Amino acid sequence: MKRYKGILISVIVMGIVVLVVLRLLGSKAMLDEELKSMTEYSALVPVEVTAVVTGYATQSITESGIFNPLKEVAILSETQGIVLSVNCAVGDFVQKGQVLVAVQRSLLEKQLALAELSLANAQTDLQRFEALANREAITQQQLEGAKLGYQNALTNVASLKEQIDNTIITAPFDGYVTSKSIELGALMVPGMPVMSIAQQNDLLFCARLSERDVLRVAIGMPVAITADAYNGEPFRGKVKEVGVSATQSGRYEVLVQIPNSQFRLRSGMGGRATFIFSSNEQQLVIPRKSLVGSVLSPSIFVLEGDSVVLRNIRVNPINEEVLVVISGLKEGERVITSGQINLEQGTKVRVLNPV
Secondary structure, eight states, rough: HHHHHHHHHHHHHHHHHHHHHHHHHHHHHHHHHHHHHHHHHHHHHEEEEEEOOOEEEEOOOOOOOOEEEEEEEEEOOOOOOEEEEEEOOOOOOEEETTEEEEEOHHHHHHHHHHHHHHHHHHHHHHHHHHHHTTTTTTTTHHHHHHHHHHHHHHHHHHHEEEEEEHTTTEOOEEEEEEEOOOOOTTTEOOEEEEEEEEEEEEEEEEEEEEEEHHOOOOOTTTEEEEEGGGGEEEEEEEEEEESSSOOOTEEETEEEEEEEOOOOOOOOOOEEEEEEEEEEEEEEEEEEOOSSSOOSSOEEEEEEEEEEEEEEHHHHHHHSSEEEEESOOOOOOOOEEEEEGGTTOOOBBBESOOO
């Protein structure tokens, strides 16, 4: 009996040992399988992809330039005399019709008084000569001389009145005084520069475009302008003029008009103009970040199954974010946009953003 119990215990122990061994072997197989899966999974290069789509490509170009006044006039003297008053300084805002400079006029006024007296005498003489001519008491030549004397006196009076008017110089339009060439007490003569006035409630931004880009610009096209002085703050303008002849540098001037009612911008400031051109045709587009290499010799990784293929393509760069595909890709194909640095031909990948 005791012998029977001993055998039974031995069998049970052996069974337990066998079960433990089998369990351990099964766990090891499972661990090996899991380890193999993890190893294979970690060997896959993680990437992000995007699909090649058809759309309207928008191209933009940015050119630097200078803000200029919409209109600037240099005022010249049309009379002679001593400057009696100067009523503005450089930087002042003046309104249309405002008196800027007054010049001595007393001598001209005396000359006008004499000229008007001469005119009255010439008119009297003309009337007398016309009466005599009606009675044929004088020759036609004498009558013509009286008429000529009257016209000369009339012209002299008109000229002196105009010179007197010119002794008061007024602003031709609302604007800012940008330069001043005369001072109180100076002798002014005809043709002398007096001052310059610029209209700045609107400004013109002058940008120079290449011959290829200028052909796509049209009058009235909206343009985004940034001023260097305002750290990229956008201002809106529209194309006012497009140059038809190139400068010495081979580029064409394009003038963009920008409202400046609050006078935040000033002529002479620097800035940048961004022109946006939209295509009228749908084209294949891909993100620029998917490109491998340069746009001169472009290639791209295309997802095929669970691996990638390196493919040469032809592209047209539109802007800093988008490329138009000329050849080498089809709509719907998926291209790698992230992780290209770890890829080569045939590399197996793990897509992080299934598309």
